[in-house]
Amino acid sequence: RNSISAASPPLIILYKADTMVDANEGLWERLSAAAAPGGSSLEPLLRGFFESGFQAHVQQFVAERAPSFTEVCADGSHPLIWTQFHQEYRDMFEQQLDLILATLEMTKAELQEFCEWLQAHVEIFEEDSEGLHSFLEAVTASEEYESFLKAMFEEVRRQQLVAEPPQEGVAQTQELEVCVPEGLGPGQVLAVDYLGARYELVIPDGCEPGMSFRAAVTVAA
Known part of the structure; x- marks a missing residue:
């Protein structure tokens, strides 16, 4: 063997x-x-x-x-x-x-x-x-x-x-609808992401958690 x-x-x-x-x-x-x-x-x-x-x-x-x-x-x-x-x-x-x-x-x-x-x-x-x-x-x-x-x-x-084609020389803006999360209220800054960009928005008066507000932001062309 x-x-x-x-x-x-x-x-x-x-x-x-x-x-x-x-x-x-x-x-x-x-x-x-x-x-x-x-x-x-x-x-x-x-x-x-x-x-x-x-x-x-x-x-x-x-x-x-x-x-x-x-x-x-x-x-x-x-x-x-x-x-x-x-x-x-x-x-x-x-x-x-x-x-x-x-x-x-x-x-x-x-x-x-x-x-x-x-x-x-x-x-x-x-x-x-x-x-x-x-x-x-x-x-x-x-x-x-x-x-x-x-x-x-x-x-x-x-x-x-x-x-909506852009106008030359005019900044492009979008109006966002944002819901106020728990723990935040009027006057506080809320950071949100939209299309890969971050925006810091101030929550307007009268907007409590669960309520929505609209904010205009500038977006990249």
């Missing part, structure tokens, strides 16, 4: 590591061949996110839900529907990634391993020739709630400017 020496496990690990490197090199060659002229091995993956059909789908999603993002928020809280819409937004990008990987005959595990392999190359040679950092930033943008809010607020402003 053959015995296995204590040196066997490292050799097995080394063999597996070599196999992984070979697999990633093969994937790099395959993706590079599928890239547009001058593109990196990650270009075929990114291309799917910039495909016109998907971009139109994203724009429609944002445009249809923008009216829900005109709400004035006090105390830093946001409506629950915003987080629900963000989850739908993330799911949309996740589904697109699945389609891209299926087209390229890749799995998510292979993509993760490939990115780790490229990351090791970046750290060793201090050169991001494949644009890994830009790729990761692009494919993870939908995961970030703040980035999602920025996109939604920009669409709100776009729709507002279409409905």
Whole structure:
């Protein structure tokens, strides 16, 4: 009966590591061949996110839900529907990634391993020739709630400017309806967020907690 020496496990690990490197090199060659002229091995993956059909789908999603993002928020809280819409937004990008990987005959595990392999190359040679950092930033943008809010607020402003074009030299103002929260009353300052900007408003006389008042604020063009 053959015995296995204590040196066997490292050799097995080394063999597996070599196999992984070979697999990633093969994937790099395959993706590079599928890239547009001058593109990196990650270009075929990114291309799917910039495909016109998907971009139109994203724009429609944002445009249809923008009216829900005109709400004035006090105390830093946001409506629950915003987080629900963000989850739908993330799911949309996740589904697109699945389609891209299926087209390229890749799995998510292979993509993760490939990115780790490229990351090791970046750290060793201090050169991001494949644009890994830009790729990761692009494919993870939908995961970030703040980035999602920025996109939604920009669409709100776009729709507002279409409905009411700005006059040259005239500051753009919006009239907000604000509800006075518990613990605050007339004469006190209430900080509210609207379209990503914070405004400090003085609660007018006669407005008690639970009551609403209107205030005009200057918004970015």
